[in-house]
Every structure is written in C-alpha cells, then in structure tokens.
Amino acid sequence: MTKNFRFLLPAAAGVASLLVLSGCAVTETSGARPTSSSTDSASMKTASLDQTQVHEIAITVDETALTEMIQTYLDTGEKEWVSASVTIDGETFDNVGIKLKGKSSLRSITVDTPAQDLPLRIRLDKYVDGQEFAGISDFTIRSNSSETSMNEAVALDLLSEAGLASTLAIATRVSVNGSEEALTLTVQNLDDTWVDDYFPDAGGDSVLYKAEADGEWSWQGEDADYSASFDIEAGADDYQPLIDLLDLVNNGSAEKIAAELPGMLDIDSFATYLAFEEVIDNFDDIDGPGNNAYLFWDSSTGRFTVVAWDHNLAFGGSPTGGGPGGQRPDGEQGERIGDPDQAPPFGGGAGAQNAGGPGGMTRDNPLVSAFTANSEWLALYESRVTELESSLIDSGTLEASVDEWENTLTAGASDLVADETITTEGDAILASAATAD
Structure with missing residues (x-):
C-alpha cells in the first residue's frame, strides 16, 4: 500500500495534516515510520514537519567555498558538495553537505545570485552518520517560477490523492549567512528512507x-x-x-x-x-x-x-x-x-x-x-x-488543497510574499484546472 506523508481528507472535513516523526507513535495514513538515529533523542521527540506551518532553514557556509561551488558548476557542470551548518526550526546541524540541485533551474545562476535563491540539496548525514530531522536526512530546496511555489505543493497533494507515491513538501523561509529570507518549497529527496516509507x-x-x-x-x-x-x-x-x-x-x-x-x-x-x-x-x-x-x-x-x-x-x-x-x-x-x-x-x-x-x-x-x-x-x-x-x-479536493496552502502562506509568509500574490497564484491554479476540465 502506498503510504502518503500528506493525507488529504475530503474537502468537507478539511485538509490540515500534521507529520510528527520519530520518538512517538504514527498512524498508517501518515505514511511515516518510526526511525532510530544517533541524533539527540530529546530533540527527535519534538522535531516535526507540520505542513500547515512555514518552517525556517538557515544555512551558514564559508563564502569562498560557496562561490567556488557555483563557479565549478559554471565551468564544468559538476555539482560539488561543500560543508555547512544548517539550522532547521532552531535546531542546528554541523558539517552538513549542501550542493546545487537541478538543471534548467541553474541556467541563469551566477556567482552573484543571492544564495537564498539557489536550488540546493541538503544532506544532514553527508558527513555525519545518523544526522536527521524528523526522521529525514535528505532535503531539496526547490526552485519555482511562481513566487509561492503553490503549484508544485498542490500537485504533490493531488499526487497522494491519486494513489501514487508522492513526497513530503513544506513551505520554508530560507536564509544563507544571515541574508534576507526567501520563500521556497522544500521537499524530501527520494532516497533509501523515502523508499522504506513508500514501498x-x-x-x-x-x-x-x-x-x-x-x-x-x-x-x-x-x-x-x-x-x-x-x-x-x-x-x-x-x-x-x-x-x-x-x-x-x-x-x-x-x-x-x-x-x-x-x-x-x-x-x-x-x-x-x-x-x-x-x-x-x-x-x-x-x-x-x-x-x-x-x-x-x-x-x-x-x-x-x-x-x-x-x-x-x-x-x-x-x-x-x-x-x-x-x-x-x-x-x-x-x-x-x-x-x-x-x-x-x-x-x-x-x-x-x-x-x-x-x-x-x-x-x-x-x-x-x-x-x-x-x-x-x-x-x-x-x-x-x-x-x-x-x-x-x-470533487473539490484541488480547491481544498489550494485553500490550505493559501492559509499556510498567509499566516507564515505574508511578509515575504504579498497576500494579493498568494491569492492570485492560488486562483491561477484553479483557473488552469477549470480550463483543462
């Protein structure tokens, strides 16, 4: 049976969901599984990825190493790992691996691209075995041509509803070396943990x-x-x-x-x-x-x-x-x-x-x-x-998902993206679906 991280209830019942992994019991419909880790057990009991909230990811990385990572990609197409410290919702992980992620999304980057706007892969356990947050060690900070990334977030909701394997998606406020924050969508990367969850x-x-x-x-x-x-x-x-x-x-x-x-x-x-x-x-x-x-x-x-x-x-x-x-x-x-x-x-x-x-x-x-x-x-x-x-x-499932994401972003990111933009991009998703139908 496919196991879904984000389980959408019928529209009349609402679609809010909470994913709390590790250190507590989980239900079958959550798609989560208890995991063991060398990470401090107290933090694992409270670590959660509530998809109705906007989360924070703060990255600290040597500026020279970051510039060299980008330049190497521009010169050779190679995506090299560099070590960084990553703080997720206040919990800091040292010696984390980060690297550029994607292809078409990297076409326009330069060494001057604001670091918080870069699509990145984050592996908490790249250099330190067992490092994970809420049972997950491998994340991708996605790029999107929309300001809210709602189109991808909603698509992943519907993917689960269609009975197909999806992946965890959370709205995130991302900063690098104390920069301004950027609103992004962060997803669980498909790896061994993901396979265990879904298959x-x-x-x-x-x-x-x-x-x-x-x-x-x-x-x-x-x-x-x-x-x-x-x-x-x-x-x-x-x-x-x-x-x-x-x-x-x-x-x-x-x-x-x-x-x-x-x-x-x-x-x-x-x-x-x-x-x-x-x-x-x-x-x-x-x-x-x-x-x-x-x-x-x-x-x-x-x-x-x-x-x-x-x-x-x-x-x-x-x-x-x-x-x-x-x-x-x-x-x-x-x-x-x-x-x-x-x-x-x-x-x-x-x-x-x-x-x-x-x-x-x-x-x-x-x-x-x-x-x-x-x-x-x-x-x-x-x-x-x-x-x-x-x-x-x-059935109204699409509309319910759009409403939930609009509420999440309005409550947690309206200082980064205007409320009007959130509403406009949500309406555009519904209009696209109506045209297709």
Missing part, C-alpha cells in the same frame, strides 16, 4: 533509478554503461532490470511488448501517472524536456513503478518567469524556451500540449510510446483521465 514491502535487492536530464531511454546494448542516463539513488547497484526494460520497449514487437511489459511494469500505476500529469497540465514529465521521472524496481515482484518528480511547472507554469497558467506575477506572459514560431507546449489546459496522447511532445520516450501504442492501455489511460478529473478537480 515498505519491497524486496531487499530493489533499486531506485533517476532519469538524468540529459539522459536517453534508447537501447545502447546489453553491455553498455547506462549510468550517464540513469543514476541509482537507492538500493542495489544493479542496472540489469533497467537494461531489460529498455531492450523490450526499444526493440520488442507490439505483440512482445503486450505480452511481456505487464510482467515488468505496473501498468495500472503507469496509466494513472500519465493521466495525472495530463490533468495537472504538467508538460515537464517523463517525456518532457527535463526527463523527469524516477523508476522504482521491486525485486519481490520484478516490476517497475514510475515515480513522479519535479512539478514546478504544474498547472501551466512557465519555465522562465511565469507562474501557474504561464503568467508572471506582474500579469505579463512568461518567456518560453524553444522556437518562438512553434505553438506553446503548455499553458493551454491539459491535453493542449499533445493532442495525440499523454505527455509532452518535446521528447520521444520509448516507454510512453510503447504504452500508448497499445489500444487497451491507451483506453485505460483515457479512463483514468476522466476518473482523476472527477476525483481531484470536480
């Missing part, structure tokens, strides 16, 4: 792969090195299950794929995943320009589950300055990456980016192509679109 019954030799932004889903041969296209984030150091999948979807006949893919892929979950990305109008998914997806292979079943990742362009968000619906907070249309003579790949409602089926048209993904070429699976996908439009949009 507790998986086999011991299971593997979590991440598709790299510049990677390919092509067949490169049985003995090729696929590590440049897929990184192993958790589990066994084993590429064979992935190689077998790529062989089938790239080289198999329609008949062979129909016969063998159900034994290698959770067909039902994948249909739901594709439908979900369509319903929330996210073109930057598994076959979008960012190649955004994780693949979890369960050794006990021998099957893959595609795991959604990166929803900062959900609800028609623009990759260069536009919020949900493709609009910047000043009301102007965000600039678009790509050929200006081509029709926009997003922002026109679910399905507008690809009249021929699920996903974006910016990348030919063999897995998606093989799946949608099968009439039975395509029909399953289409039925899931209808079901999710009903259960996520028409």
